[in-house]
Amino acid sequence: xxxxxxxxxxxxxxxxxxxxxxxxxxxxxxxxxxxxxxxxxxxxxxxxxxxxxxxxxxxxxxxxxxxxxxxxxxxxxxxxxxxxxxxxxxxxxxxxxxxxxxxxxxxxxxxxxxxxxxxxxxxxxxxxxxxxxxxxxxxxxxxxxxxxxxxxxxxxxxxxxxxxxxxxxxxxxxxxxxxxxxxxxxxxxxxxxxxxxxxxxxxxxxxxxxxxxxxxxxxxxxxxxxxxxxxxxxxxxxxxxxxxxxxxxxxxxxxxxxxxxxxxxxxxxxxxxxxxxxxxxxxxxxxxxxxxxxxxxxxxxxxxxxxxxxxxxxxxxxxxxxxxxxxxxxxxxxxxxxxxxxxxxxxxxxxxxxxxxxxxxxxxxxxxxxxxxxxxxxxxxxxxxxxxxxxxxxxxxxxxxxxxxxxxxxxxxxxxxxxxxxxxxxxxxxxxxxxxxxxxxxxxxxxxxxxxxxxxxxxxxxxxxxxxxxxxxxxxxxxxxxxxxxxxxxxxxxxxxxxxxxxxxxxxxxxxxxxxxxxxxxxxxxxxxxxxxxxxxxxxxxxxxxxxxxxxxxxxxxxxxxxxxxxxxxxxxxxxxxxxxxxxxxxxxxxxxxxxxxxxxxxxxxxxxxxxxxxxxxxxxxxxxxxxxxxxxxxxxxxxxxxxxxxxxxxxxxxxxxxxxxxxxxxxxxxxxxxxxxxxxxxxxxxxxxxxxxxxxxxxxxxxxxxxxxxxxxxxxxxxxxxxxxxxxxxxxxxxxxxxxxxxxxxxxxxxxxxxxxxxxxxxxxxxxxxxxxxxxxxxxxxxxxxxxxxxxxxxxxxxxxxxxxxxxxxxxxxxxxxxxxxxxxxxx
Ligand code: GDP
Ligand code: MG
Numbered sequence: 001x002x003x004x005x006x007x008x009x010x011x012x013x014x015x016x017x018x019x020x021x022x023x024x025x026x027x028x029x030x031x032x033x034x035x036x037x038x039x040x041x042x043x044x045x046x047x048x049x050x051x052x053x054x055x056x057x058x059x060x061x062x063x064x065x066x067x068x069x070x071x072x073x074x075x076x077x078x079x080x081x082x083x084x085x086x087x088x089x090x091x092x093x094x095x096x097x098x099x100x101x102x103x104x105x106x107x108x109x110x111x112x113x114x115x116x117x118x119x120x121x122x123x124x125x126x127x128x129x130x131x132x133x134x135x136x137x138x139x140x141x142x143x144x145x146x147x148x149x150x151x152x153x154x155x156x157x158x159x160x161x162x163x164x165x166x167x168x169x170x171x172x173x174x175x176x177x178x179x180x181x182x183x184x185x186x187x188x189x190x191x192x193x194x195x196x197x198x199x200x201x202x203x204x205x206x207x208x209x210x211x212x213x214x215x216x217x218x219x220x221x222x223x224x225x226x227x228x229x230x231x232x233x234x235x236x237x238x239x240x241x242x243x244x245x246x247x248x249x250x251x252x253x254x255x256x257x258x259x260x261x262x263x264x265x266x267x268x269x270x271x272x273x274x275x276x277x278x279x280x281x282x283x284x285x286x287x288x289x290x291x292x293x294x295x296x297x298x299x300x301x302x303x304x305x306x307x308x309x310x311x312x313x314x315x316x317x318x319x320x321x322x323x324x325x326x327x328x329x330x331x332x333x334x335x336x337x338x339x340x341x342x343x344x345x346x347x348x349x350x351x352x353x354x355x356x357x358x359x360x361x362x363x364x365x366x367x368x369x370x371x372x373x374x375x376x377x378x379x380x381x382x383x384x385x386x387x388x389x390x391x392x393x394x395x396x397x398x399x400x401x402x403x404x405x406x407x408x409x410x411x412x413x414x415x416x417x418x419x420x421x422x423x424x425x426x427x428x429x430x431x432x433x434x435x436x437x438x439x440x441x442x443x444x445x446x447x448x449x450x451x452x453x454x455x456x457x458x459x460x461x462x463x464x465x466x467x468x469x470x471x472x473x474x475x476x477x478x479x480x481x482x483x484x485x486x487x488x489x490x491x492x493x494x495x496x497x498x499x500x501x502x503x504x505x506x507x508x509x510x511x512x513x514x515x516x517x518x519x520x521x522x523x524x525x526x527x528x529x530x531x532x533x534x535x536x537x538x539x540x541x542x543x544x545x546x547x548x549x550x551x552x553x554x555x556x557x558x559x560x561x562x563x564x565x566x567x568x569x570x571x572x573x574x575x576x577x578x579x580x581x582x583x584x585x586x587x588x589x590x591x592x593x594x595x596x597x598x599x600x601x602x603x604x605x606x607x608x609x610x611x612x613x614x615x616x617x618x619x620x621x622x623x624x625x626x627x628x629x630x631x632x633x634x635x636x637x638x639x640x641x642x643x644x645x646x647x648x649x650x651x652x653x654x655x656x657x658x659x660x661x662x663x664x665x666x667x668x669x670x671x672x673x674x675x676x677x678x679x680x681x682x683x684x685x686x687x688x689x690x691x692x693x694x695x696x697x698x699x700x701x702x703x704x705x706x707x708x709x710x711x712x713x714x715x716x717x718x719x720x721x722x723x724x725x726x727x728x729x730x731x732x733x734x735x736x737x738x739x740x741x742x743x744x745x746x747x748x749x750x751x752x753x754x755x756x757x758x759x760x761x762x763x764x765x766x767x768x769x770x771x772x773x774x775x776x777x778x779x780x781x782x783x784x785x786x787x788x789x790x791x792x793x794x795x796x797x798x799x800x801x802x803x804x805x806x807x808x809x810x811x812x813x814x815x816x817x818x819x820x821x822x823x824x825x826x827x828x829x
Contacts, residue, residue: 009081011046012058012074019047020079021103026190027076028217031309039063040077043107072306112160113272114189118182118213119197120206121168124225126150128197128255129165132265147181156265159272164191170205172212174326183326186218187311193268197223200230200237200252203379204371210248211367217281217312219271220248223264227252234382242378245600247280283314283529285602286366289354293321293347300339307334320344321351322360354613369488369604376492376603394489394603403493410486411512414477418516422470429469433462452641460637460731461629467547467727468629472622474516474547479617482509483609492601501581502588505601507537511580513621514544515573518787519628520621522794529599532592536584538795539807542787543580545573548726552782555730559751560775568776576783579814628725628790636724636789640732643695650692656685690736691760695721703762709781709819710774712759719781725788773826777819785815 014020022044025032039062040046049059049066057068069077117125133152150165166185167178174180186194196213198206213220224230224239243250251267253260270276285291297317302308307316307330319327321344331340351359376398396402437458444450481487487509495505506528514521521541528534553569561568663669663677690696691713698720699713706716714736722729737753757769786792786808796804 008078010075011060011069011077011079012051012071014046014048014051014079014081016048016051018081019045020081021045023078023080024192025077027309028312030217030312031073031076035069035073035077038067039065043103046077046079070305070309073309076309111158112162113193113268114162114164114191115193115195115268116164116166116185116189116191117195117197118166118172118186118209119168119223119225120170120199120202120209123168123197123199123206124253124255125165125168125197128195128223128225128253128261128264129163131255131258131261132161133163134258147178149181149185157269159269161265161268164189169209171209172216173322174324180326186216192219192272194218194220195223195264195268196220196248197225197255200224200226201233203237203375204368207371207374208367210246211284211370214246214248214282214284215312215315215318217315219279221264221267221271222248222250223255223260224250224252225255227260228254228257236380236382238378241598242374243278245282245374245377245598247278247282249276249278282599284367284370284600285527285529286318286363287604289351290321290347290359290363290366293343293351294318297321297340297343297347300336300343301331301334303336304331304334307331317347318363321347322363323348323358355607356610365605366602369602370600373488373492373603374600377495377601393606397486397489398492398603400493403489407490407493410481410490414474414481415515417477418470418474422473425469426466429466433458433465437462448645451645452638456638456641456645457634459734460640460728461634465629467550468622468625470547471516471625472618475513475520475621476614476618478509478513478516479614479621480609483607483614483617485604485606488601488603492603495601501584502592503533503537503584507533510537510541511544514541514546516547517625517628518542518544518546518791519794520624522791522798523624525798532594535799535803536587536592538799538803539587539810540580540583542791542807542811543576543583543784545576545783546726546787548788549782551727551730552722553779555733555751555754556775556779559755560770560772568779572779572783575780579784579818583814624794628788632788632790632793633725633728636721636728637731640695640721640724640728643698644690644693644736646694647692650689652685652688656681705816707762708823709777709816710769710771710823711778711781712757712769714757715769715778719785722782723786723789725790726782729782773823777823777826780822781815781819783815784818785812787811 008023009020011020011022022040022042024042025035025040027035044062047061049061051058056071058071058074059066059068060074061067117129119125129150129152133154147167149167151162152165153160153162155161164185166182169176169179169182172179172183172186174183185191194213196210198210210220210222222239222243224237230237239250239252249267249271251260251264253264255261267276271279286294294314294317297320298313301313301316307313316327316331320331320340328341328344331337334340348359351362355362357365372394376394397406437454440458441450441454444453478487481490491505491508493505494508498504498508507525509527510521510524513524518541521544522538525534525537525541528537549572553572557565557568660678660681663674663681666674669677691700695717696713699717702716702720703711703713706719711719714733717736718729718732721732733754734750737750737757754770755768759765759767759769792804792808795807
């Protein structure tokens with residue numbers, strides 16, 4: 001384009017041996033970034049080392065380096081060359097062109113900014129165009145097939161603006177010649193800056209076009225025109241915030257009066273020079289299914305560098321999903337066109353089965369969801385609102401005040417259903433596990449193998465399996481909230497509140513999921529695009545008391561707080577949330593300190609969920625939990641069992657066998673007494689054996705560290721094994737506190753045993769281990785310390801192992817400190 005307009009060339013047109021100075025780099029954002037990193041920046045001298053007509057790549061020398069560029073890349077670099085400056089009117093031509101003249105002419109040409117005005121019909125483009133080019137040097141028409149655009153150039157400061165007034169469109173698809181014209185202009189002529197003229201009195205419809213410009217990943221400035229009308233309506237619009245959220249500077253204008261046009265031109269210069277801090281490329285979030293499809297299509301597109309240098313692969317993928325013929329045609333020439341088509345077909349099918357709607361419609365809906373989210377936070381219609389006849393459902397659900405009670409009610413229903421409905425299948429599974437355990441006990445001969453299967457595997461995994469119904473029900477509700485679109489509203493209303501602790505609304509969903517199971521919660525943080533927000537959320541999710549901690553609470557609360565059960569249970573959840581808030585505040589002000597760009601919280605349209613889809617989504621989340629059962633918990637159970645079962649050749653302090661014989665031979669005892677005493681001896685022996693087993697030794701080893709918390713070595717062992725999964729704390733206590741020789745005893749008798757436990761050594765030997773204070777301290781410790789291996793693994797996979805280790809370290813330290821304080825303060829009281 002520019003060849004005939006301002007006498008500049010493309011780098012690819014330079015002949016071998018000749019030199020040029022770079023004026024600008026065109027093409028798509030990431031290409032520009034890459035090539036500028038290589039040294040191709042405005043004003044730099046570049047020399048062609050070898051450029052044969054059919055040769056690719058071409059070799060250049062820039063800043064003393066040899067660089068080879070593909071011809072398609074070199075075609076996107078604008079230069080001014082020695083033989084070419086004659087066409088410049090400003091530069092005196094004196095036969096010979098020296099370096100200095102070349103520099104000056106390059107500078108001149110770098111000061112030409114090509115601007116395109118894009119916007120809906122009647123948004124005021126032409127008015128703006130006429131005002132801006134008031135002192136125009138040249139106004140001309142240039143035509144497409146059936147439509148035409150006006151062009152004018154004018155000067156301001158040291159810059160020359162070449163402004164093109166494009167035809168008005170509501171969208172940049174391919175339905176009308178105007179739309180296609182605008183699209184070709186943007187994609188092929190590559191203006192330096194696109195000014196998106198928006199009618200401020202009709203923001204929602206006008207911003208739709210903006211979302212398409214965002215997808216294109218080009219430099220955009222919004223002229224918020226007809227600002228007078230917005231003010232007249234009594235509406236308020238925080239356009240600065242909106243600009244920050246979408247990464248596009250917004251300048252209010254009243255084109256008909258010429259207001260704001262100077263500011264707009266200044267902003268154009270600023271953005272052209274890359275000096276505006278607001279400008280950044282954002283992604284509109286189209287939801288999981290579409291995002292997955294986009295990523296899949298991007299992959300084969302990225303193999304075609306000549307394409308991705310010019311166009312954003314994300315944009316092309318979105319277009320393909322919309323079924324855009326022009327894009328399909330463009331990509332037809334690619335070597336891997338078939339692969340791209342396959343990925344597209346697959347993506348469209350997936351989107352359409354998920355949403356039961358055309359994928360184009362789904363994408364449009366998502367764009368409007370993005371817009372209503374963005375406006376929901378920044379736009380207040382003021383008086384106009386009262387004129388609206390129909391009350392919108394979102395007027396209640398995202399209301400500043402009414403939104404909260406509704407939300408809390410939904411949460412209450414969710415947790416209520418989780419625990420009440422979940423109790424029935426829980427009992428059945430419990431009965432099934434017991435039956436199976438007894439069955440195996442009966443058919444297998446006594447020995448290590450039977451012990452492993454019954455006490456290790458069935459005992460360990462079985463104590464966890466019973467929570468599956470609760471977890472699935474919880475996930476069903478969460479999926480339901482997501483599928484209907486309500487979850488987005490919940491995040492939206494939580495956003496302001498979350499900001500106070502340095503998080504934002506989107507962190508809220510993973511945190512809520514954490515109450516079910518931390519593992520899928522960690523994975524759910526993927527919706528957070530900002531790395532710091534994501535890390536921070538991952539690090540505090542473990543304080544959301546997951547359902548695995550419930551058995552510990554139930555056991556200890558029923559044993560030591562029979563009269564305040566509900567209250568103590570509730571306090572655990574609240575303490576967890578408070579600790580999370582506290583840690584978020586601390587981390588945000590230390591490790592993760594840094595201002596970050598705000599972003600839009602989409603409000604997607606409400607959808608009627610199908611049982612099938614919601615069940616699939618529930619299952620996707622539940623699978624993670626089941627996997628944990630089959631892997632980590634199984635392995636941990638076996639290890640813990642082995643550590644407790646071996647060594648077998650224990651040196652007992654007394655001969656239990658003789659004691660047993662003595663009892664059975666004692667004629668003074670009744671049959672009933674004999675039975676009881678024999679049972680007691682067996683328990684005592686097993687207890688001593690446990691203490692001398694590897695795990696017992698380990699417990700004794702860490703005892704000094706946990707004594708200040710009021711814990712004995714058995715609690716120590718339970719805490720250690722609980723790192724595998726928190727339910728294991730209870731099953732370990734079941735083994736160590738020996739509620740009878742049968743470890744499958746119900747917690748009913750386990751809780752009595754716990755209450756009777758005494759210290760076996762140390763200065764407190766003989767005293768009771770547990771008191772309500774110790775029980776509370778232990779619950780607190782279990783709440784806060786290392787969530788479980790599966791969660792740690794999830795953190796490691798989603799971030800890095802460094803963070804996984806950090807998570808272990810800081811949760812243990814925090815648990816110890818808080819438990820210590822609680823216990824010591826409690827003792828004084
Ligand atoms: P285009 O279709 O985008 O080129 O829009 P026009 O420039 O033709 O403008 C459409 C109408 O809006 C004209 O009557 C303008 O006078 C009017 N207009 C343009 N800008 C403003 C503005 O900032 N405020 C108001 N109130 N009217 C404007
Ligand atoms: Mg017009």
